[in-house]
Amino acid sequence: MTKHPLWSDDYWLLLMRLYLRKPVGVKPLYSRGLVDLSLELHIPPQDLYHLMFHLRQLDTPRIKRLWEQYGKNPKLLAKGIRLLKRMTGFNSSGGFYDGVEVQESFEKDFRPIPSYPTFRPIMLIMILDLYFRLTPITMVVDTPEVKQLAREIRVKPTDVEEILCVFKTCDPYLKRKETNHPLTGICKEIWNRYGNGNPEELSALAAQLKMFFRRK
Numbered sequence: 001m002t003k004h005p006l007w008s009d010d011y012w013l014l015l016m017r018l019y020l021r022k023p024v025g026v027k028p029l030y031s032r033g034l035v036d037l038s039l040e041l042h043i044p045p046q047d048l049y050h051l052m053f054h055l056r057q058l059d060t061p062r063i064k065r066l067w068e069q070y071g072k073n074p075k076l077l078a079k080g081i082r083l084l085k086r087m088t089g090f091n092s093s094g095g096f097y098d099g100v101e102v103q104e105s106f107e108k109d110f111r112p113i114p115s116y117p118t119f120r121p122i123m124l125i126m127i128l129d130l131y132f133r134l135t136p137i138t139m140v141v142d143t144p145e146v147k148q149l150a151r152e153i154r155v156k157p158t159d160v161e162e163i164l165c166v167f168k169t170c171d172p173y174l175k176r177k178e179t180n181h182p183l184t185g186i187c188k189e190i191w192n193r194y195g196n197g198n199p200e201e202l203s204a205l206a207a208q209l210k211m212f213f214r215r216k
Contacts, residue, residue, distance in 0.1 A: 004047045011041060012055070012066055013080045015048060019055055020074070026052045031211045035110055044106050110212070115182050119163070122209050123153045124183070124190045127163045129206035132199050136174065139164040153213050167191065 018033050019025065027034045029049045038045040058064050070077040109121040130149050131139070140146065141157040146164070150157040166183055169176040170191040178184060194202045 003051070004043045006041065006043050007047070007051075009062065010084050012063070013070065013077060013084060014041070015052055015055055016066060016070060017077060017081060019052055020071075020077075026056055028208075028211045030208050031214070035212055039107055039110060042107065113183070113186060118155060118159060119183065121186060121190065122212065123155070124163060124187060125194065125202075126153060126206045126209055127160055128167060128187075128190055128194055129199075129202050130160070131164055131167045132202070134164070136168065139168070152210055163187065170195065 014037055018027060018037055021027075021033060026049070029045055034045050034048055034052075038048055041048075054060070055063060055066075058067060070080065109125070111120060113119050113121065126149065130145060134143065134145065138145075139161060141161050146160050147157050150160045153160075162181075163183065166179065166181050166187045168174050169178045169184065170188050181187075194205075
C-alpha cells in the first residue's frame with residue numbers, strides 16, 4: 001500500500017483507536033475525528049481514510065498482529081498510544097519529524113482564519129458551492145438554502161449572506177467592485193481554486209465537508 005511520507009507504522013495505534021470509536025468502523029472522510037487526527041499527524045484526511053480501509057481488511061501480517069494484540073484490549077491500546085505521544089516532538093515539526101520537511105497545506109483549510117475566526121476556509125468552500133446553486137437575487141438570509149447551510153456550519157444566516165456578497169465581487173460575470181472585507185483575499189483564493197473547475201466536483205466536496213460539522 002502507498003503511504004504518505006510522514007506516515008509511521010506506530011500511527012496504526014492512533015488509527016485503530018479512531019476506528020474502534022463508536023460506531024465502530026471506517027469513519028467518513030472529513031468527519032471531525034478523522035480530520036483532527038489528520039491535523040495532528042500532518043497527513044491529509046484522504047490518506048488516513050484509505051489506510052483505515054486496510055485496517056478493516058486485515059490485509060497485511062502487521063495489521064493482523066495489531067488486531068490480535070490490541071483489538072480486544074482497549075487498555076493496552078490506550079497505554080500504547082500514551083507511550084507514542086511521549087515521544088519527543090510528537091505532533092510538531094521538530095524532533096519527531098527530524099530529517100523530514102513538514103509543510104502545512106491542507107491544514108489551513110480546516111483551521112479558523114486568524115483575521116476572521118468565525119470562519120474556516122472549508123466553510124467558504126461550502127458557501128461557494130451554494131453560490132453556484134443560487135441566483136444573485138436569492139443570495140439573502142430568507143432563502144431556505146441559505147438558512148440550511150448556516151445551520152449546518154453553525155453560523156448565522158447573515159454570515160452566509162455576507163460571504164455570498166463577497167463572492168459576488170469575485171465573479172467576473174457580475175463585474176462588482178471589490179470591497180475591503182477582511183475575507184476578500186481568501187475568498188478570491190477559494191474562487192481561483194474552485195470557481196473555474198467542475199461544479200459537480202465542488203458540490204461533491206461540499207457534501208463531504210458537511211461531516212466535519214456533524215455533532216458527535
